[in-house]
Amino acid sequence: MDDPYPQHRPNAGVVMFNADGLVWLGRRADVNGPHIWQFPQGGMDKGEDAETAALREAYEETGARSEQLELLGEIDHWITYDFPSDIPERADQKGKNWKGQKQRWFAFRYTGQDSDFDLTAVPPQEFSEWRWETLANVPPLIIDWKRHVYEEVVESFSAFAR
Numbered sequence: 127m128d129d130p131y132p133q134h135r136p137n138a139g140v141v142m143f144n145a146d147g148l149v150w151l152g153r154r155a156d157v158n159g160p161h162i163w164q165f166p167q168g169g170m171d172k173g174e175d176a177e178t179a180a181l182r183e184a185y186e187e188t189g190a191r192s193e194q195l196e197l198l199g200e201i202d203h204w205i206t207y208d209f210p211s212d213i214p215e216r217a218d219q220k221g222k223n224w225k226g227q228k229q230r231w232f233a234f235r236y237t238g239q240d241s242d243f244d245l246t247a248v249p250p251q252e253f254s255e256w257r258w259e260t261l262a263n264v265p266p267l268i269i270d271w272k273r274h275v276y277e278e279v280v281e282s283f284s285a286f287a288r
Contacts, residue, residue, distance in 0.1 A: 136226035139167040139178035141261075141279060142190060142236040143198065147287045149261050150188065150236065150243070152253030156264075163267040165261075165279075166252070167229065169239050184234070187252040189244030195234040198286045204228040205275050209221035229275060233283045261287040 141167075142150040145204045154162045166187040170179040177200070181192045208226035245253050260268075261284060 131206055131228040132202055132205075133223070134208075135224040135226070136170040136176075136179075137167055137227045137229045138170055138176045138183055139165055139229050139231040139275075140184045141165050141231065141233045141283055141286075142184065142188070142195065142285075143233065143261075143286050144236055144258055146258075147261075149257035149264065149287070151259045151264060151267070152187065153255045155208070155245075155251050155254040161267060161269040163264070164202075164269075164272070165264075165276075168252075173208060179231040180234075181232070181250065181275065181278060186248040187245070189242060189247035189284035190236060190238060191242075194211075194236060194238035196237060198233040198235055199283065200233070201231040201279065201282050204230065205278055207272050207275055210271050212258045231279050231282070233286050235286075 150165070151163050151275065152166065154164060161245070166183050168179070168183040168187065170176060181195065184190045184195060185192065206226055206228045243256060245251055261280055265273050265280060268276045
């Protein structure tokens with residue numbers, strides 16, 4: 127099947143729910159100002175399937191190990207966003223000419239302890255702090271050009287928040 131988004135970088139996103147139905151939310155370490163919170167997410171390596179990428183990203187960005195994550199559900203299609211023209215190209219994407227990102231999202235139940243999270247598990251550190259949040263409260267915390275993605279994620283995973 128042809129890729130409908132060949133100019134978008136493949137990416138996996140992670141929504142971790144605790145036993146109370148709250149979601150893990152991280153404050154980006156590399157930016158300041160409003161709308162600096164997000165879920166763990168990151169690029170898929172060549173030949174890597176989306177769920178494997180999601181588990182890898184969860185570990186790299188939060189320290190959550192795969193044995194602490196139970197799959198609840200996934201969004202089985204790409205959700206895309208374009209990078210704004212005024213956003214500088216990141217060092218890890220130089221020369222790739224990505225128009226934006228195409229994301230596959232996964233919901234997991236986190237079964238570990240809060241003390242197991244390690245934001246420095248794999249450098250460079252993505253998040254400076256984290257908190258548990260109500261899923262429905264997340265979209266307004268997200269930068270505007272990614273917000274529609276989070277609105278779809280919230281709608282798709284709301285049953286896990288109950």
